Amino acid sequence: MGVPSRKCLGEELAWQYANLARATAALTDGVKEFSAVHHQIRMKLYKGLSSGTMQLGSFFADEKYKIGMNACCYCGSVDDLSVDHLIPRKKLGTDLSENLIAACRSCNSSKRERDMLSWLRARDIFPSLVLLRRYLKLVYLFCQSHELLMAPWEEALMLELPFDLANLKDNLQPLYHLECLNLEYPVQLVRGITQSDSSQGYI
Numbered sequence: 001m002g003v004p005s006r007k008c009l010g011e012e013l014a015w016q017y018a019n020l021a022r023a024t025a026a027l028t029d030g031v032k033e034f035s036a037v038h039h040q041i042r043m044k045l046y047k048g049l050s051s052g053t054m055q056l057g058s059f060f061a062d063e064k065y066k067i068g069m070n071a072c073c074y075c076g077s078v079d080d081l082s083v084d085h086l087i088p089r090k091k092l093g094t095d096l097s098e099n100l101i102a103a104c105r106s107c108n109s110s111k112r113e114r115d116m117l118s119w120l121r122a123r124d125i126f127p128s129l130v131l132l133r134r135y136l137k138l139v140y141l142f143c144q145s146h147e148l149l150m151a152p153w154e155e156a157l158m159l160e161l162p163f164d165l166a167n168l169k170d171n172l173q174p175l176y177h178l179e180c181l182n183l184e185y186p187v188q189l190v191r192g193i194t195q196s197d198s199s200q201g202y203i
């Protein structure tokens with residue numbers, strides 16, 4: 001099953017979201033390699049999202065991972081916890097629950113107004129799938145509400161947005177590298193993985 005060409009921002013975001021769904025399905029099944037069923041889940045979701053016949057999962061589904069969470073979403077520390085805005089306030093991030101996560105003060109003050117993926121990448125850390133999915137939803141909903149989903153990808157990259165779109169396309173990690181949905185410890189980023197790997201076992 002091939003990788004579809006994505007031309008507009010909405011299609012690219014849908015593809016990345018579908019990749020997360022495929023990885024989540026595989027991890028839930030407890031396997032380290034994708035099966036045909038996992039590929040089908042990804043393609044069905046991609047087609048549904050990009051055609052508008054399917055919607056993103058609600059934040060409610062993610063919330064259970066946050067309730068009772070007593071560790072920093074970024075580094076796993078349980079000390080000196082605070083609340084962080086996934087999309088910074090100064091970049092139009094809201095105070096709504098979906099934009100708020102637990103973070104230790106060290107991570108919070110280090111990240112500041114930086115894009116989450118840019119900041120994590122600089123530290124060679126890959127986020128948990130739950131965190132990445134939440135971030136991707138925020139990005140998607142922001143672009144949807146600002147009517148940007150039909151913008152050509154290359155043009156969207158030139159826009160000044162509250163997040164760095166370039167990170168999303170280059171953010172693939174091997175499935176075997178992802179231990180669980182709600183990682184308690186930071187996972188080191190594997191560099192040098194290209195988009196073309198995405199059909200061969202990467203999220």
Ligand SMILES: [Zn+2]
Pocket residue numbers: 072073074075076077103104105106107108
């Ligand atoms: Zn931390």
